[in-house]
Amino acid sequence: MSIIKQNQRGSVIVISGPSGSGKGTIIDQVLKKNPNCWLSVSTTSRPIRTNDIPGVTYNFVTKAEFEEKIKENYFLEYNNYAGNYYGTPKEFINKKIEAGMDVILEIEINGAQNIKKLIPEAIFIFIMPPSIEIMKERLRNRGTDSEEKILERFKIAYQEINEVTKYNYVVVNDKLEEAVEKVNSILLAEKCRVDRIEEVFLNNKEETIHEGLLDNKQFDNSK
Ligand code: ADP
Numbered sequence: 001m002s003i004i005k006q007n008q009r010g011s012v013i014v015i016s017g018p019s020g021s022g023k024g025t026i027i028d029q030v031l032k033k034n035p036n037c038w039l040s041v042s043t044t045s046r047p048i049r050t051n052d053i054p055g056v057t058y059n060f061v062t063k064a065e066f067e068e069k070i071k072e073n074y075f076l077e078y079n080n081y082a083g084n085y086y087g088t089p090k091e092f093i094n095k096k097i098e099a100g101m102d103v104i105l106e107i108e109i110n111g112a113q114n115i116k117k118l119i120p121e122a123i124f125i126f127i128m129p130p131s132i133e134i135m136k137e138r139l140r141n142r143g144t145d146s147e148e149k150i151l152e153r154f155k156i157a158y159q160e161i162n163e164v165t166k167y168n169y170v171v172v173n174d175k176l177e178e179a180v181e182k183v184n185s186i187l188l189a190e191k192c193r194v195d196r197i198e199e200v201f202l203n204n205k206e207e208t209i210h211e212g213l214l215d216n217k218q219f220d221n222s223k
Pocket residue numbers: 017018019020021022023024025026138139141142173174175176177179
């Protein structure tokens with residue numbers, strides 16, 4: 001019989017970072033490595049880009065349809081970014097967590113703050129580009145946005161980078177494999193948190209020690 005019983009619920013992992021920092025690329029790799037992770041598909045009113053797959057990268061709706069969904073209380077959170085709506089559907093999230101799946105939300109900083117209020121125990125990871133120059137170069141090379149849209153995203157990027165201290169972790173995306181390994185390590189370390197312990201069973205005795213074991217008194221060296 002194991003000594004500890006840990007909480008088997010999944011976690012909510014919020015991933016933010018400026019456009020072109022590599023969030024999507026890193027999350028793709030993390031999902032490949034972790035079959036237990038599930039990426040929430042957001043709804044957006046932004047135009048479809050060449051590399052988008054409707055229903056996979058986003059659920060695309062018109063502005064009016066999005067506003068209808070807001071009225072129906074369909075979203076856990078939503079925000080306007082660069083002139084378009086983006087929102088996280090409530091549907092599925094609780095079921096996935098209860099089933100032990102880790103739920104990844106790839107959302108911008110205001111949405112992340114709203115999630116912090118709703119789910120304080122969520123894990124907040126900020127993906128940082130190695131430099132502003134590299135971020136600009138990657139966004140241009142991606143080739144999915146007009147120059148006007150790219151400039152709009154650069155402006156937002158400066159505000160976003162200033163919010164990094166509101167996150168639990170920052171991962172600089174210089175070498176992709178290293179950045180992916182860091183995110184995977186964060187997910188792994190989070191599973192080992194002491195506050196995931198629900199019960200402790202000692203020496204196969206009948207005795208079951210509950211949360212009280214974790215009381216500070218147990219670690220008081222002066223005794
Ligand atoms: P975001 O989702 O944050 O907007 P993407 O994941 O789309 O960013 O990445 C932007 C561009 O940068 C893509 O073309 C991607 O292939 C590239 N990219 C991402 N990470 C790296 C990296 N570590 N090194 C080089 N190019 C990268």
